[in-house]
Amino acid sequence: MAVRHEVENLIRRGNIFYWRPRIPAAFVHCRPGSRLSLSLHCSDHRKAQIIGRRLNTRLAELKMNSKDAMTTKQQLQILFEHERDKELERLDDVSTMAKRNGRGGDVVEMELDLEAGWAYQLLAKFGTRSDLSLEVDCPGLTYLLKNGVPASHVDAIRANYQGELTTARDARANGGIAATASRL
Template identity: 25%
Template sequence: MSNLERRGAVYYWRRRMPPQLARIAGQTHLKISLQTKEPAHARFLAAHLDATAAHVFMSADPRFITKEQLTELFRQVFEQHRNKVALMADFSRQEAGFDPALEPVDDQGMGWAYRAIAKNGVAARVGEGDRLAMTEAGIDAHGIASIELTLAAMQHTGVARPSRCAVSS
């Protein structure tokens, strides 16, 4: 996945900043440790950060944002999402009929849904390019349909909307 790199055993999210923000920040890339060694978890977190970056980079006025604000924004989004993921995992483990074998499949679906949102905005749909990438990643037609349902559910429930932190900055 783009913007994801592994240094040693830990994954990092690294994103090139638009030139106008790079001049203000004094650096060309943002880099955040995802604090995980698990590739699936790293992809999931990176997809959410990609979606936030797409929103911020398109809407932020570079004249009114500092390097510190930009860095803090992404750190807050990362922490919020990591806490949300942990809470959701705790809730799902307590439900009757919990199947640990299905959890990675659900996580993968959420990751692909966030990837579509990062690429195409909150009204994203799974397009042919997305289907091709999913097929190349080994996802069958049933899995792709499941990802489309996940994306629709995220949009319907408001999960796909930008975080308040991103909107208020």
């Protein structure tokens, strides 16, 4: 029996995690109520949560973009397989670098990791279409302070956020739909 795990659309069958979202009605070429089913090729809960969140965010971005609503179920499946593979590769690279260079007990490195993590949280919560300044009256700053982030870390989080936002908006990162459509 499939079990749900804190992240929307993430289930586990046996030792393997799957991502099974319902296809939004905005995709007019997909049958109403149909689902995608994608193996995440991992049994690690944390890794599956990261990939699941990334795929959920990508699905929401596609839903909001009206020209992507013409995508078929097969195109969505290929696109999300590509996204999954990119994220698995990125997580493997992070793991390799951590093993090679990491010092688990170093407080400075842990703070840097936390600052990068909060930048990713802002991207996940507010999306790539929002441009947060993290200045006074910014909802991103309010979110950080409400969650107990010290004000001394806001400048570093802002720098990480701006860098990741630029990467996310990069045409190469968002060219997945065009590449997928051209293969079909």
